[in-house]
Amino acid sequence: MTSLRTVSATALIVVLLCSAAATIALKAGSGNPDIRPLRLARPGTLVVVDAQNTRVHQMTRQGEDLGTGPECRRAAVAAGTLVCLHGLPGPFSSEVRVYRRDATEPEVTLPVWGKPSRARVSPSGHLVAWTVFRSGDSYAASGQFSTTAGIYDLRDGHHYGSLEDFTVTTDEPVPIEGRNFWGITFAADDRTFYATMSVNGRTHLMRGDLSRRNLTALHANVECPSLSPDETRIAYKKRVGADWQLHVLDLRTGRDTPLAAPPGIDDQAAWLDDTTVAYSRAEDGSPFVYAVPADGTGSPVRLTEGSSPTVTTSPR
Template sequence: MNLTRTASATALIVALLGSAAATVAWKGAAAEPGTGELRLAQPGTLLVVDAKGTRVHQKTREGGEIGTGPDCRRAAVAAGTLVCLHSLPGPFSSEVRVYRPGRTGPEVTLPVWGTPSRARVSPTGHLVAWTVFRSGDSYAAAGQFSTTAGIYDLRSGDHYGSLEDFTVLLDGERAQTEDANFWGITFAADDRTFYATMSRNGTAHLMRGDLTTRELTALRTNVECPSLSPDETRIAYKKRVGADWRLHVLDLRTGQDTPLAAPAGIDDQAAWLDDTTVAYGRTDQGGPFVYAVPADGSGQPVRLTAGSSPTVTTSVR
């Protein structure tokens, strides 16, 4: 494990957990603009970050406006829980802000070191995850970025720190991960199992994680930014094909890999709108847009709305 990065991450977590004022900010309604007109518990609507990359909007599946929410660079929603990655002034500074229905300000605020990259909420709404870009890690060349990913349990207040602190198993053996980067967490509904990407020695691995044992097990290579389907049988992800990424769906039962009818060059963590449709963000002429495409490889992409970071609202469990 990289000592410089681990020491920095540990120091940050200790600082967070050691101070009641800094650990989790339970803010009142007047603290800052919050969910506003958002209907977080209304299932089947689309949440996106606007084309400027600054604020959350709730829309119908056809792109009609429902309401606006807090400032976010990246966002995700499930079971009435909204997580926002918010940029702060200064280099590589962000906050993870968590919102629930009925509050105008964030219920939980966590400082993180890095710039926003990915965000996810577990199907139950109990767990939130984030990925940020960082610089300054000891193994990285000058000017290069690394990524780090973390998980927080809203029920217990457990901060799982960075995935760099988990035990990594490659081919059944414990692996050294001094140059490993982690990103793109996606959750199963048991609030224990999750999937993520680990890059090590230039190879991207699909990892299955266990929050109870704090272990990550490698399942497959060339899988980035996984997104678990609602029925938990498939993973949508971006796959390196030549010089570009292409969206694919992996069947976890059979190992079958299906390319989707989306264009090359999509750099996003896809989101499932339902068991048959995958959404993703893509920047093309006119700015960033959200598209939907069938998950079985058929059809063609359909533009839904302007914006990025799409996820779909689900019922509170």
């Protein structure tokens, strides 16, 4: 029997696709005068959302300010493409806004239903992904939230809909009802991706294939994965007791390494390079971005105030 959740999700995707077709904008012009153009094509810089969760900022890893970008609750950048997940009032309470190079107006705008949660861009800059909360606003209370995650191809305008509509393969059968997906991260082939699936109170690292529209479970207790530039490791949040600890999973060996970051991580980590992971952690009511070695050694280094960190890469 088809579940109400599946019917609702399918109906929502139809609405989203129709709305997206009507609202995708190819814009030009002087842009918003309050926004200083970002240098998205400059590799090795840090892009974060400010501590007030309102705007994107770009800076060097040494803290030099390079510009203030558009309004954004969650952001990610790669290969000259910036994706912003912007919160709005109303039933379609977020917009996915995509910017290219130094543009101050979005090239693409997609309406999505839910509160901003996660965002990512593929290494090529061709694919953008997002996660939103449909109900609840935290992953902390197992079973008390509902999320949806989607992917959009900027090359041809293909909307992959919700990951809930992908075929799922696990070691044991899992019900369609109650599946939640979040925290997408991409490989360089623009086909392979990873995400978290939660079902029956357990989380799983899932490897996805866009061309086949399927997801395969790889590892348990993995949340908000982030694929390393060499595509051999996953940085992620691991639930330990009542809190989350930052870990790195070696996809070749299965070795799991806790990093030298304190517990309390509630963001999707990002790789600054093959040896360093950036993450955001709230302290005294404000988020701060830190860098920590990916091999479990060393100690965190504070980079800036803010959240949702990613690093710019050269356009391909």
